[in-house]
Amino acid sequence: xxxxxxxGAAGAALATxxxxxxxxxxxxxxxxxxxxxxxVGIATEPETLSPxxxxxxxxxxxxxxxxxxxxxxxxxxxxxxxxxxxxxxxGRTYTYRLRQGVKFSDGEPFTxxxxxxxxxxxLDPATNNASKTELDAIESVTAQGPDRVVFTxxxxxxxxxxxxxxxxxxxxVAGKQDVNGGGFxxxxxxxxxxxxxxxxxxEKISFRANxxxxxxxxxxxxxxxxxxxxxxxRATRLRSGELDAAVLPPNLAxxxxxxxxxxxxxAKTFDYRNVTLPTQHPVTGDPAVRQALDVAVDRATMxxxxxxxxxxxxxxxxxxxxxxxxxxxxxxxxLGRAKRILDDAGWKPGEDGVxxxxxxxxxxxxxxxxxxxxxxxxxxxxxxxxxxxxxEVTTEAGTWEVIEPRMKxxxxxxxxxxxxxxxxxxxxxxxxxxxxxxxxxxxxYDNPVVDRALTDARRSGDPAVRKAAYDTVQRELVKNPxxxxxxxxxxxxxxxxxxxxxxxxxxxxxxxxGSGPWWNVEHWKPKQK
Amino acid sequence: xxxxxxxxxxxxxxxxxxxFAAPVLLLVTFGVFxxxxxxxxxxxxxxxxxxxxxxxxAELDQLRANLGVDRPFTARWWDWLTSALTGDLGTxxxxxxxxxxxxxxxxxxxxxxACCAFVAALLPAxxxxxxxxxxxxxxxxxxATALAYVLEAAPAFWLGLLAVWLFAVRLGALPSGGLTDAxxxxxxxxxxxxxxxxxxxxxxxxQLPWFYLYVRQGVADALEEDPVRGARAxxxxxxxxxxxxxxxxxxxxxLTLIGSRVPELITGALxxxxxxxxxxxxxxxxxxxxxxxxxxxxxxxxxxTAAVLxxxxxxxxxxxxxxxxxxxxx
Numbered sequence: 001x002x003x004x005x006x007x008g009a010a011g012a013a014l015a016t017x018x019x020x021x022x023x024x025x026x027x028x029x030x031x032x033x034x035x036x037x038x039x040v041g042i043a044t045e046p047e048t049l050s051p052x053x054x055x056x057x058x059x060x061x062x063x064x065x066x067x068x069x070x071x072x073x074x075x076x077x078x079x080x081x082x083x084x085x086x087x088x089x090x091g092r093t094y095t096y097r098l099r100q101g102v103k104f105s106d107g108e109p110f111t112x113x114x115x116x117x118x119x120x121x122x123l124d125p126a127t128n129n130a131s132k133t134e135l136d137a138i139e140s141v142t143a144q145g146p147d148r149v150v151f152t153x154x155x156x157x158x159x160x161x162x163x164x165x166x167x168x169x170x171x172x173v174a175g176k177q178d179v180n181g182g183g184f185x186x187x188x189x190x191x192x193x194x195x196x197x198x199x200x201x202x203e204k205i206s207f208r209a210n211x212x213x214x215x216x217x218x219x220x221x222x223x224x225x226x227x228x229x230x231x232x233x234r235a236t237r238l239r240s241g242e243l244d245a246a247v248l249p250p251n252l253a254x255x256x257x258x259x260x261x262x263x264x265x266x267a268k269t270f271d272y273r274n275v276t277l278p279t280q281h282p283v284t285g286d287p288a289v290r291q292a293l294d295v296a297v298d299r300a301t302m303x304x305x306x307x308x309x310x311x312x313x314x315x316x317x318x319x320x321x322x323x324x325x326x327x328x329x330x331x332x333x334x335l336g337r338a339k340r341i342l343d344d345a346g347w348k349p350g351e352d353g354v355x356x357x358x359x360x361x362x363x364x365x366x367x368x369x370x371x372x373x374x375x376x377x378x379x380x381x382x383x384x385x386x387x388x389x390x391x392e393v394t395t396e397a398g399t400w401e402v403i404e405p406r407m408k409x410x411x412x413x414x415x416x417x418x419x420x421x422x423x424x425x426x427x428x429x430x431x432x433x434x435x436x437x438x439x440x441x442x443x444x445y446d447n448p449v450v451d452r453a454l455t456d457a458r459r460s461g462d463p464a465v466r467k468a469a470y471d472t473v474q475r476e477l478v479k480n481p482x483x484x485x486x487x488x489x490x491x492x493x494x495x496x497x498x499x500x501x502x503x504x505x506x507x508x509x510x511x512x513x514g515s516g517p518w519w520n521v522e523h524w525k526p527k528q529k
Numbered sequence: 530x531x532x533x534x535x536x537x538x539x540x541x542x543x544x545x546x547x548x549f550a551a552p553v554l555l556l557v558t559f560g561v562f563x564x565x566x567x568x569x570x571x572x573x574x575x576x577x578x579x580x581x582x583x584x585x586x587a588e589l590d591q592l593r594a595n596l597g598v599d600r601p602f603t604a605r606w607w608d609w610l611t612s613a614l615t616g617d618l619g620t621x622x623x624x625x626x627x628x629x630x631x632x633x634x635x636x637x638x639x640x641x642x643a644c645c646a647f648v649a650a651l652l653p654a655x656x657x658x659x660x661x662x663x664x665x666x667x668x669x670x671x672x673a674t675a676l677a678y679v680l681e682a683a684p685a686f687w688l689g690l691l692a693v694w695l696f697a698v699r700l701g702a703l704p705s706g707g708l709t710d711a712x713x714x715x716x717x718x719x720x721x722x723x724x725x726x727x728x729x730x731x732x733x734x735x736q737l738p739w740f741y742l743y744v745r746q747g748v749a750d751a752l753e754e755d756p757v758r759g760a761r762a763x764x765x766x767x768x769x770x771x772x773x774x775x776x777x778x779x780x781x782x783x784l785t786l787i788g789s790r791v792p793e794l795i796t797g798a799l800x801x802x803x804x805x806x807x808x809x810x811x812x813x814x815x816x817x818x819x820x821x822x823x824x825x826x827x828x829x830x831x832x833x834t835a836a837v838l839x840x841x842x843x844x845x846x847x848x849x850x851x852x853x854x855x856x857x858x859x
Contacts, residue, residue, distance in 0.1 A: 037712050128592055224712055
């Protein structure tokens with residue numbers, strides 16, 4: 001044995017020892033944190049914690065309560081109101097009786113004046129709240145005595161009660177400040193189950209339990225939301241034990257599948273991805289092209305390959321497992337039929353395989369937002385499916401600044417979805433009078449039957465009438481699709497299995513602080529070992 | 530080796546530079562306003578965020594008027610300047626907070642990160658550089674130089690993720706991000722110190738190659754020069770030759786580098802702060818830029834410009850001290 005091989009062998013032994021040493025320390029079981037403290041990782045943080053500027057408008061705001069709240073099945077339940085509102089026969093007056101004895105976390109009592117203050121401030125034109133369109137139906141809000149609030153609406157608006165999950169701010173604190181730049185947005189005071197203890201922007205938001213919460217003091221005494229934009233970093237910090245729970249994309253959630261100390265939650269959602277088919281474009285405006293594209297896309301494969309199975313095929317804004325869904329409006333993948341529709345409509349294959357009609361090539365651009373991998377994947381899959389039917393789709397990436405001026409004629413890979421009421425997303429998405437109003441009705445969809453159904457559905461207080469109207473909308477979208485709906489995306493969360501109580505609601509497109517298994521963290525109980 | 534420092538000329542140089550800084554800052558802020566006004570980013574959309582995607586056009590127009598972003602940028606610049614001179618830096622629209630609060634809450638953490646990283650890069654780089662220059666082509670020189678080139682090419686973002694993977698996930702030795710443990714309520718030195726290690730390490734590693742290569746080159750060149758050969762000929766000890774003569778003259782280019790690395794340090798910190806969720810000024814800078822948040826952007830630019838000017842002043846002062854031939858006339 002020469003000196004060189006001895007040294008080599010020693011080196012190899014040393015290397016092996018080091019590697020095994022390293023592996024021995026790998027996968028730490030995490031710090032032994034008491035179960036009355038929970039740390040969750042989220043991807044986006046709110047711009048403000050002031051409900052007056054839009055924070056928590058869909059509920060689950062932790063620091064605040066709304067008049068009403070949603071339970072696990074997204075049914076409305078009373079919160080700061082004592083009961084669900086009384087609605088007048090004409091559907092234009094909503095009367096709420098308020099819960100007695102509720103105090104803000106600073107000890108001051110909650111009264112009807114706070115409710116009136118909150119809604120009036122939001123509706124004030126000088127308040128920079130970008131969501132105030134959602135309260136457009138309100139004509140006036142009046143406190144009648146300390147425990148009664150009456151909303152009068154400009155028009156009968158059936159889903160109005162769903163809007164009153166909006167958090168209530170204290171007039172005695174927020175009323176003394178500049179609503180847009182004052183300190184209330186960073187040092188909020190509310191009636192909710194948690195009190196803010198610190199907000200380090202871009203890093204974390206920390207809460208502690210409100211001992212005098214009217215619903216009972218939460219068992220999870222300390223609750224922290226760590227803001228971690230990068231998916232990989234978030235997964236890493238979950239694995240290292242620093243986080244108890246996190247939102248993760250499917251491929252990273254997969255890595256925790258075999259972990260017995262953690263549970264994976266797949267939240268059902270209304271979160272759709274679709275392709276807008278602009279009415280003003282000569283190709284996408286043709287009903288035949290729309291119908292053909294609608295059956296030429298292979299939705300099942302998209303769910304399988306793009307979402308790793310964590311999602312559903314989408315045929316409209318309403319997911320197939322919602323009670324609002326119209327059975328029979330599912331469209332099977334049928335390339336042959338797509339080709340027949342195009343043939344019959346006079347779109348004949350040209351030399352390069354792209355169809356032509358009256359000198360117009362069946363070709364259009366499709367934009368997706370830069371850096372959004374899910375949208376990019378969907379756009380590419382859509383383009384490849386369309387090509388098989390003889391329609392050329394050129395995909396382009398850009399920021400909203402680039403895309404917005406082109407939305408009138410170019411297709412966009414868009415997303416949205418709101419589970420609380422079908423009116424919330426469908427009215428904005430399909431009403432012809434909102435065509436091109438901001439980002440509403442991007443495709444300039446224009447269908448009088450749909451317009452009438454959407455109006456009937458929002459005005460009628462009768463659930464049967466509303467269901468029939470939304471059935472009409474979904475059937476019309478089969479005949480004349482203004483959008484090709486591709487998938488509804490499940491949101492995945494991995495949670496340490498240390499509590500009883502985590503579960504998921506049906507989630508909207510935006511999910512961060514208010515959605516996720518921690519939507520009801522105030523009701524979690526440490527598991528008995 | 531005590532020598533009276535030339536305080537007078539140094540103070541005069543600092544004074545001249547400060548006077549010169551005023552018009553520079555004025556120009557820079559005007560430039561920032563002009564460039565931001567030309568940028569395709571829309572402050573209203575940035576302000577509205579996802580809510581903007583469902584807001585009506587009338588609502589967006591109202592917001593535009595409320596935020597005052599429909600006025601020409603020259604008028605906004607003048608308003609900003611006059612109120613900034615009276616001490617009011619305005620309110621950041623995107624963070625919905627007074628600009629002074631934003632900066633006060635963050636600048637300390639960024640400065641701490643940058644200073645620690647600067648020291649952690651400069652000291653090992655100097656030692657390694659001197660050792661490598663002493664035996665050029667030796668094992669240490671070849672290994673360290675090769676590594677330096679690799680590090681120079683490695684993006685700080687990637688280094689950060691690698692460090693998180695190795696130290697936080699594989700070894701579980703260090704926390705992977707934040708200023709304190711996510712569960713901690715108070716900021717204590719005992720909490721911050723371990724959280725500081727990885728960001729400083731990564732930022733230092735991304736700066737170290739530059740210093741190392743400059744020191745190595747500078748010292749190696751100096752070793753070839755006449756004074757050093759003279760010192761060797763006089764029989765001075767190798768240690769004295771290396772540290773007293775070669776290093777002193779070899780450090781001159783490094784001193785200029787210190788000034789010019791300040792902007793690099795700031796941009797490097799930007800990426801590192803993102804990876805490690807460090808609550809510093811960098812994250813606010815990105816947000817301010819992409820949201821065309823004029824007051825915040827202007828204040829941060831002034832801050833960065835001042836840092837660069839101060840860095841240049843510092844390196845010129847040091848240069849003058851190290852090489853009296855240069856003096857303090859600049």
